Amino acid sequence: MQANENSSRRNFVKQTSLVAGGLVAAPFLSRANFFSGASDTIKVALIGCGGRGTGAAAQALQSKQNVKLVAMADAFRDRLDDCLKELNNDDITDGNGSLKSKIDVPEDRKFTGFDGYQKAIALADVVILTTPPGFRPIHFEEAVKQGKHIFMEKPVATDPVGIRRVLDAAEIAKTKKLNVVVGLQRHYQNSYRELFKRKEEIGDITSAQAWWNNDGVWVKPRTAAQTEMEYQMRNWYYFNWLCGDHITEQHIHNIDVINWFKGGHPVKAQGMGGRQVRKGKDFGEIYDHHYVEFTYEDGSILNSQCRHIPGTMSKVDELLVGTKGSILCGAGTIVDAKGKTLYQFDRKTENNPYQTEHDELFAAIAKGEYKFWDAERGAKSTMTSILGRLATYSGQVVQWDKAINLNLNLQPSAYTWDTKPQLLPGADGMYPVAIPGVTKYV
Amino acid sequence: MKYFVCTIIFTIAVLTTFAQNPGDKKTFSSYTTTIPGTTVDFKMVPVPAGNFIMGSNEKDPQHKPDESPQQKVTITAFWMCEHEVTFDEFELFYEDQSLSVNSDVDAVTRPTPQYIDFSLGMGKQGGFPVNSLSQHSAMMYCKWLYKKTGKFYRLPTEAEWEYACRAGTSSIYYFGDDSTQLDQYAWYKTNSENKFKKVMQKKPNAWGLYDMLGNVSEWVLDQYDENYFTTIGSNASNPLIPPASRYPKTIRGGGFDEQAGMLRCAARNKSLALWNRRDPQIPKSKWWLTDAGNVGFRIVSPLEQPTPEEAEIFYKKY
Numbered sequence: 147m148q149a150n151e152n153s154s155r156r157n158f159v160k161q162t163s164l165v166a167g168g169l170v171a172a173p174f175l176s177r178a179n180f181f182s183g184a185s186d187t188i189k190v191a192l193i194g195c196g197g198r199g200t201g202a203a204a205q206a207l208q209s210k211q212n213v214k215l216v217a218m219a220d221a222f223r224d225r226l227d228d229c230l231k232e233l234n235n236d237d238i239t240d241g242n243g244s245l246k247s248k249i250d251v252p253e254d255r256k257f258t259g260f261d262g263y264q265k266a267i268a269l270a271d272v273v274i275l276t277t278p279p280g281f282r283p284i285h286f287e288e289a290v291k292q293g294k295h296i297f298m299e300k301p302v303a304t305d306p307v308g309i310r311r312v313l314d315a316a317e318i319a320k321t322k323k324l325n326v327v328v329g330l331q332r333h334y335q336n337s338y339r340e341l342f343k344r345k346e347e348i349g350d351i352t353s354a355q356a357w358w359n360n361d362g363v364w365v366k367p368r369t370a371a372q373t374e375m376e377y378q379m380r381n382w383y384y385f386n387w388l389c390g391d392h393i394t395e396q397h398i399h400n401i402d403v404i405n406w407f408k409g410g411h412p413v414k415a416q417g418m419g420g421r422q423v424r425k426g427k428d429f430g431e432i433y434d435h436h437y438v439e440f441t442y443e444d445g446s447i448l449n450s451q452c453r454h455i456p457g458t459m460s461k462v463d464e465l466l467v468g469t470k471g472s473i474l475c476g477a478g479t480i481v482d483a484k485g486k487t488l489y490q491f492d493r494k495t496e497n498n499p500y501q502t503e504h505d506e507l508f509a510a511i512a513k514g515e516y517k518f519w520d521a522e523r524g525a526k527s528t529m530t531s532i533l534g535r536l537a538t539y540s541g542q543v544v545q546w547d548k549a550i551n552l553n554l555n556l557q558p559s560a561y562t563w564d565t566k567p568q569l570l571p572g573a574d575g576m577y578p579v580a581i582p583g584v585t586k587y588v
Numbered sequence: 589m590k591y592f593v594c595t596i597i598f599t600i601a602v603l604t605t606f607a608q609n610p611g612d613k614k615t616f617s618s619y620t621t622t623i624p625g626t627t628v629d630f631k632m633v634p635v636p637a638g639n640f641i642m643g644s645n646e647k648d649p650q651h652k653p654d655e656s657p658q659q660k661v662t663i664t665a666f667w668m669c670e671h672e673v674t675f676d677e678f679e680l681f682y683e684d685q686s687l688s689v690n691s692d693v694d695a696v697t698r699p700t701p702q703y704i705d706f707s708l709g710m711g712k713q714g715g716f717p718v719n720s721l722s723q724h725s726a727m728m729y730c731k732w733l734y735k736k737t738g739k740f741y742r743l744p745t746e747a748e749w750e751y752a753c754r755a756g757t758s759s760i761y762y763f764g765d766d767s768t769q770l771d772q773y774a775w776y777k778t779n780s781e782n783k784f785k786k787v788m789q790k791k792p793n794a795w796g797l798y799d800m801l802g803n804v805s806e807w808v809l810d811q812y813d814e815n816y817f818t819t820i821g822s823n824a825s826n827p828l829i830p831p832a833s834r835y836p837k838t839i840r841g842g843g844f845d846e847q848a849g850m851l852r853c854a855a856r857n858k859s860l861a862l863w864n865r866r867d868p869q870i871p872k873s874k875w876w877l878t879d880a881g882n883v884g885f886r887i888v889s890p891l892e893q894p895t896p897e898e899a900e901i902f903y904k905k906y
Contacts, residue, residue: 200871201870331868360701498866
């Protein structure tokens with residue numbers, strides 16, 4: 147896509163609206179949605195006010211542009227309140243001073259419940275989508291429909307139906323020239339960018355390895371007054387409709403790096419996994435380890451492992467092996483086939499990629515440029531991780547073409563506090579867990 | 589200023605009026621402790637009471653303004669661990685299933701799980717120093733060790749650290765002024781290949797302390813004060829700048845990725861908010877630091893042990 151470097155942002159937005167109006171059936175664009183008022187302030191809405199949403203909002207407000215947080219939405223009022231309190235803390239930034247002057251969220255622009263996102267999105271020029279990933283497809287769809295620029299966290303879906311919705315909306319976002327950045331932040335990290343530039347030094351990539359092995363994450367115990375829906379929403383990491391299992395929620399970062407360097411996605415996967423330690427009713431349905439062999443179209447293999455077991459070796463890294471050498475991503479090193487260093491990234495020049503994502507996104511928006519279309523890439527890497535999950539859950543070889551077209555929709559029939567999610571606990575409080583060889587996904 | 593000095597005097601009073609443990613009085617020599625219920629042990633070496641000239645001389649070409657005016661400082665006796673706290677040691681605390689995680693109410697609570705592997709592939713088990721943790725995490729480890737062993741542990745004060753590092757010398761490094769000899773004593777930019785190493789592989793100082801310079805730099809107790817030497821004044825005894833804010837706190841000794849200048853006995857470093865810039869969540873972790881791979885710590889235990897009440901009051905401040 148060509149950048150509109152000469153047009154001001156205001157003009158750009160107008161053009162975008164017109165273009166979009168011409169191409170899309172229901173453009174849903176009104177002048178009020180864009181840079182209304184006298185100033186050139188870029189208005190931001192935060193959808194999903196947890197720890198990562200708070201972090202992303204702070205980074206948006208610290209980008210060099212004239213940015214203001216004007217609306218917030220979260221399923222839970224307490225999460226929204228905590229987030230706003232943190233953002234108003236004097237020492238919120240890494241030494242850049244308070245963000246208070248950039249926050250303008252009065253009571254009537256705080257939205258709670260499942261449908262608050264639509265109203266918050268309508269008030270902004272740029273939206274930050276940082277809820278649990280199960281909601282990403284509907285939130286992304288809505289933001290694209292309303293013609294907003296978007297920062298959305300990874301993963302971008304938890305099931306193939308969600309992936310297809312994101313891919314469809316991504317195409318519309320392209321025609322509308324909406325900038326979309328996905329929080330696969332290694333793409334915005336100096337060391338990875340430098341390694342990528344030099345990937346030819348290792349020749350053709352013939353195999354790769356990826357690791358996300360660590361202790362795991364938080365657990366939120368059930369409380370007495372919760373409906374099943376509220377419990378799953380609070381303890382969301384352990385339910386696939388919300389999280390996608392940790393192979394999707396975290397390990398996507400490493401899998402995505404391999405897709406990036408390979409310039410494509412695997413065509414099939416097989417693997418194994420289970421839960422050896424993550425037992426009991428607090429842990430929903432997700433596994434604590436997955437090991438997947440992904441095969442790319444050219445026959446090269448990615449061996450991917452992720453584990454959430456305390457007290458075991460921890461490693462979060464990627465390795466690419468080529469015909470002439472290897473790239474060790476975490477170390478920032480390229481070596482030849484004999485192990486001799488060809489390139490070493492200087493750690494002193496590393497950036498904060500979480501900040502860079504927002505710096506680059508908001509700079510493009512301020513200049514009226516169309517520079518970022520990460521949604522398709524994010525969706526395909528998310529799908530790769532889901533492919534891995536289908537393989538470990540079923541114990542079968544799973545083909546990409548078949549998996550991405552599955553009518554597998556993990557979402558509840560409706561988003562209300564009284565709706566029963568698809569997965570429910572048994573009489574003993576335990577949730578059914580996938581069993582390889584028995585569970586059928588394909 | 590008056591208020592400030594009073595605060596210090598109060599703190600010193602707390603530190604120096606610790607009740608004596610009769611068992612410790614008879615012999616002031618090194619001892620080895622096995623962490624109860626494990627096979628992991630560590631050796632504490634005696635650092636005798638005495639005084640020394642703290643800071644650096646303006647004639648040292650690498651001298652920095654925050655290292656002077658040099659002052660005579662008196663230190664009471666303590667033990668210091670011969671090595672930096674290792675991952676193996678810290679892991680016993682970090683994985684202690686009897687403890688809560690990140691509790692706001694429990695006296696001793698464990699760090700949250702590491703979001704990524706903060707050793708960045710440099711090494712963990714088998715004697716590598718623990719790294720990338722906050723001063724709060726380091727002090728919580730000390731508190732845990734106190735509950736486990738019954739012996740009071742804490743970080744050294746900045747003055748205790750420099751006194752122990754110098755080990756009776758007054759030169760730029762504890763082996764003299766010639767930085768080309770550093771390779772025998774320390775892991776730093778020139779010889780580390782940008783990685784920290786297992787502890788105790790280089791020569792120790794005269795008091796038997798390894799890696800005081802280089803490998804990982806070390807948290808001390810003090811809030812960083814750029815005018816430290818005028819604040820403590822002349823003839824200070826056991827000075828300590830009490831905690832006031834999260835940043836900046838003082839770090840000593842230099843790390844594997846730093847040049848010889850930062851490995852001088854008098855060199856001072858300070859913590860920055862930037863050291864947690866790559867924590868994607870807010871509030872940011874109070875346990876782990878995303879951008880401080882060269883920061884670890886070392887424990888000390890004062891010869892005059894505090895009463896349980898005094899220890900409790902002390903730990904609450906950190």
